[in-house]
Amino acid sequence: MILQAKSERSFYHMNGEVAPSQVCQGMACFVARRSDPDRWRRASMQQQTIYCLGKCYEAPASNEEDSLPVVSVSAPEAVVLGNLEPYCALHLARNRTPEELIGEIEISGLRGRGGAGFPAGKKWRAVALQNSIEKFVVANADEGDPGAYVDRYILEANPHRLLEGMIIAARAVGATRGYIYLRKEYPRAHSALLNALEHIQRDPQLRFPIDIVMGQGSYVCGEETAMLNSMEGRRPEPRLRPPYPTEHGLYGRPTLVNNVETLASIPWIVLHGGNAYSRLGFSSSRGTKVVSLNSLFERPGLYEVEFGIPVRHIVEDLGGGLKTGRMKGVVIGGPLAGIIPPHLLDTPFGFDELRAIGASVGHGGVIAFDEHTSIAQLVHHVFAFGAFESCGKCTPCRNGSSKIHRLFDQILEEGLVPSHMRAECLEILNAMEKTSFCGHGVGLAEFAGSAWKYYHEELDRCFA
Ligand SMILES: Cc1cc2nc3c(=O)[nH]c(=O)nc-3n(C[C@H](O)[C@H](O)[C@H](O)COP(=O)(O)O)c2cc1C
Ligand code: SF4
Secondary structure, three states, X not given: OEEEOOOOHHHOOXXXXXXXXXXXXXXXXXXXXXXXXXXXXXXXXXXXXXXXXXXXXXXXXXXXXXOOOOEEXXXXXXXXXXXXXXXXXXXXXXXXXXXXXXXXXXXXXXXXXXOOXXXXXXXXXXXXXXXXXXXXXXXEEOOOOOOOOHHHHHHHHOHHHHHHHHHHHHHHHOOOEEEEEEOOOOHHHHHHHHHHHHHHHHOOOOOOOEEEEEOOOOHHHHOHHHHHHHHOOOOOOOOOOOOOOOOOOHHHOOEEEEEHHHHHHHHHHHHHOHHHHHOOEEXXXXXXXXXXXXXXXOOOEEEEEEOOOEXXXXXXXXXXXXXXXXXXXXXXXXXXXXXXXXXXXXXXXOHHHHXXXXXXXXXXXXXXXXXXXXXXXXHHHHHHHHHHHOOOOOHHHHHHHHHHHHHHHHHHHHOOEXXXXXXXXXXXXXXXXXXXXXXXXXXXXXXXXXXXXXXXXXXXXXXX
């Protein structure tokens, strides 16, 4: 059965289908706009705004092409992108107790791949501990972060891996039903999932009720509590926490929400054991992560890497550096994370290590940009996105994101604005960072903060 995010239709950006000629306006397409100026011009003229089609490897992208990215494994083990016998791990899991399964995930050290990096085993245990006649597993397939396209790849090329991860997770936490919240911008993923679901419903060994809920084009719906509201047909604003979804989630029932890549890692961990997984990676970042490199790289595509390698290895050795010019910076983990300037490229790729320099692993999108993009243009682009996607629930984000967007509009038009606007701008960003209700407003402010920290000379030149 396909459910739809029902009411509150005016909240969503996409009530219709994604037009075949639709051009993506996401950050990867923005920084690549010079490679196809005509297509980028079309983007600014089209009626519908779409911030990511998940095709950052061929940006500026449109919905016309039907291609998958080049994929490559550079980690010692191919946890996510490798071939596994489908449902072999599920058969093994059926002979393990829920406690044993949760124990393996805890030992593995797997952290959520959706952005927040929360320990997966801890979340599973929290749901398993709840007494309830109904529990749910929800796969977050909203993949809204411009720059990331690993979930799209898994959904289109290997949907059974996700389903297998979900069914194992359901067994471990005692869930009775699963849902996949899928972004509408991924129509091919939708078809692939429908086929895979039909397959498991036909096989009595695999049968488990899983529904697809289609998103309607809202970035904030990727935030897990906004997503649950959307699924219930409510206004999809983030919920106050606690209570957490693990106790009070979908329809008030305990709910495990995990990202697609997190769930797609589960079959490998069940087959090889939590210890084998935790031997990969370093410090508090265990295992592997798939990073998505944008089209400005010599070799764009998906790379499965082991945590702990320097970011430089990703951008220079795997990506081959930029084909368009000098690399000015890299945005890893989407527009709610900081920019990494060239002098910090030796930072190890890990949750805490990137956090320490104001950046983030996020969902693993790696968008490099060159000297043809000014920092003011980049901040303008990110805040146009931020203001467009703000759900409006809290004042700092609703008003702050559009004020900063308008200020940078003025900067780009006039080249220079009065100096008092600098202090005003920093004050707004400070309020956004300290008082926004969810990660959207906070992340936008952090993005601007890192731009100011690492490119202050360039930004300061915008104020008289
Ligand atoms: C504004 C915002 C957007 C988000 N979008 C996504 C998304 O598209 N996909 C995703 O998996 N997580 C997204 N998240 C994170 C989710 O809230 C949640 O942490 C995640 O789905 C949990 O799964 P994980 O523990 O496996 O990462 C977003 C968070 C915020 C604040
Ligand atoms: S921070 Fe932005 S997206 Fe989050 S609740 Fe506030 S207005 Fe909505």
